[in-house]
Amino acid sequence: NAGVTQTPKFQVLKTGQSMTLQCAQDMNHEYMSWYRQDPGMGLRLIHYSVGAGITDQGEVPNGYNVSRSTTEDFPLRLLSAAPSQTSVYFCASRSSGGAYEQYFGPGTRLTVT
Amino acid sequence: RKEVEQDPGPFNVPEGATVAFNCTYSNSASQSFFWYRQDCRKEPKLLMSVYSSGNEDGRFTAQLNRASQYISLLIRDSKLSDSATYLCVGFSGTYKYIFGTGTRLKVLA
Numbered sequence: 001n002a003g004v005t006q007t008p009k010f011q012v013l014k015t016g017q018s019m020t021l022q023c024a025q026d027m028n029h030e031y032m033s034w035y036r037q038d039p040g041m042g043l044r045l046i047h048y049s050v051g052a053g054i055t056d057q058g059e060v061p062n063g064y065n066v067s068r069s070t071t072e073d074f075p076l077r078l079l080s081a082a083p084s085q086t087s088v089y090f091c092a093s094r095s096s097g098g099a100y101e102q103y104f105g106p107g108t109r110l111t112v113t
Numbered sequence: 114r115k116e117v118e119q120d121p122g123p124f125n126v127p128e129g130a131t132v133a134f135n136c137t138y139s140n141s142a143s144q145s146f147f148w149y150r151q152d153c154r155k156e157p158k159l160l161m162s163v164y165s166s167g168n169e170d171g172r173f174t175a176q177l178n179r180a181s182q183y184i185s186l187l188i189r190d191s192k193l194s195d196s197a198t199y200l201c202v203g204f205s206g207t208y209k210y211i212f213g214t215g216t217r218l219k220v221l222a
């Protein structure tokens with residue numbers, strides 16, 4: 001059981017480039033989300049999805065797009081990378097019922113120069 | 114004021130010691146709370162949920178005090194492998210999770 005997987009593990013981009021961070025889960029979880037983690041700050045929610053075809057903005061959505069065409073996949077797109085987007089990105093998922101416990105992927109370390 | 118506040122530490126304790134972390138929250142609408150463990154350069158991993166009646170999982174005990182709006186985590190008989198950052202998390206609906214910045218624990222041999 002792989003849980004939540006993310007690719008790539010590391011990425012370096014130049015300012016203005018675009019890219020997609022991949023996230024997949026095999027737990028049949030309805031809810032998925034993207035967070036960024038910066039030093040001295042708690043994890044901050046970028047976007048989330050409560051099911052295929054349904055997405056919503058989190059706390060820090062600017063500069064990022066998401067879509068959810070399947071239950072398993074939830075990619076995060078950086079439209080035009082900026083140095084302020086240098087961060088560690090975590091994808092997470094949880095089931096729609098139960099005890100609201102989230103499970104995280106291993107993260108993507110992104111540097112924008 | 115941050116919605117979830119933790120003492121950043123570090124807490125340096127000898128092996129075998131008992132250590133306690135507290136976390137305070139400001140949103141009284143928060144429904145559920147969790148403790149996550151995060152190792153350096155790794156993802157957060159769920160340690161335990163926190164129930165109003167208090168709950169225990171082996172050497173770990175979590176308590177919730179809604180009147181005073183704080184959550185605690187007690188680790189007994191600390192092991193070297195307990196060295197990590199412990200994140201306090203509050204949940205208040207749909208996808209509103211608020212993460213504390215974490216408390217660093219270092220267990221010394």
